[in-house]
Amino acid sequence: MARTAAPRLYPGACHCGALEFTFETALSPQRWPVLACQCGFCRSHGAATTADPRGEVRFTYAYPDRLRRYRFALRSTDYFVCRECGCYLGAVMMTGVGAVAAINVNVLRERPRGLAAAKTANGYRSESLEERRAHRRAQWTPVFGPV
Numbered sequence: 424m425a426r427t428a429a430p431r432l433y434p435g436a437c438h439c440g441a442l443e444f445t446f447e448t449a450l451s452p453q454r455w456p457v458l459a460c461q462c463g464f465c466r467s468h469g470a471a472t473t474a475d476p477r478g479e480v481r482f483t484y485a486y487p488d489r490l491r492r493y494r495f496a497l498r499s500t501d502y503f504v505c506r507e508c509g510c511y512l513g514a515v516m517m518t519g520v521g522a523v524a525a526i527n528v529n530v531l532r533e534r535p536r537g538l539a540a541a542k543t544a545n546g547y548r549s550e551s552l553e554e555r556r557a558h559r560r561a562q563w564t565p566v567f568g569p570v
């Protein structure tokens with residue numbers, strides 16, 4: 424896969440600024456896998472998520488009490504939503520060796536130039552919990568620092 428010379432940081436935040444993250448990846452935005460998941464949660468937020476298993480995500484919270492960790496369906500993953508402004512930042516799943524995340528590209532502070540078009544994703548329904556956890560461990564971005 425084509426990678427830029429050095430990893431770059433892509434900051435994101437909810438609308439009110441209480442909750443922030445940085446997504447670090449050496450992948451150029453044209454190469455990001457951008458998925459428009461068709462589950463009810465993602466459709467209701469108009470979300471499009473990306474991840475890089477060789478990248479890093481770090482979360483920082485100016486107002487930690489505004490972080491709502493919403494769970495649904497198989498309850499394997501926390502969906503980070505701001506209690507104040509309602510933005511959906513991304514999803515975080517704990518594993519035995521730390522957390523992995525997918526971030527919502529629509530809350531990046533700047534839309535990356537050349538960002539890949541979102542592909543409709545609807546393959547989750549047939550997964551078992553173990554299958555889902557395995558694919559997220561393999562495909563999502565490792566989280567560094569507190570979650």
Ligand SMILES: [Zn+2]
Pocket residue numbers: 437438439440441442489505506507508509510
């Ligand atoms: Zn907010």
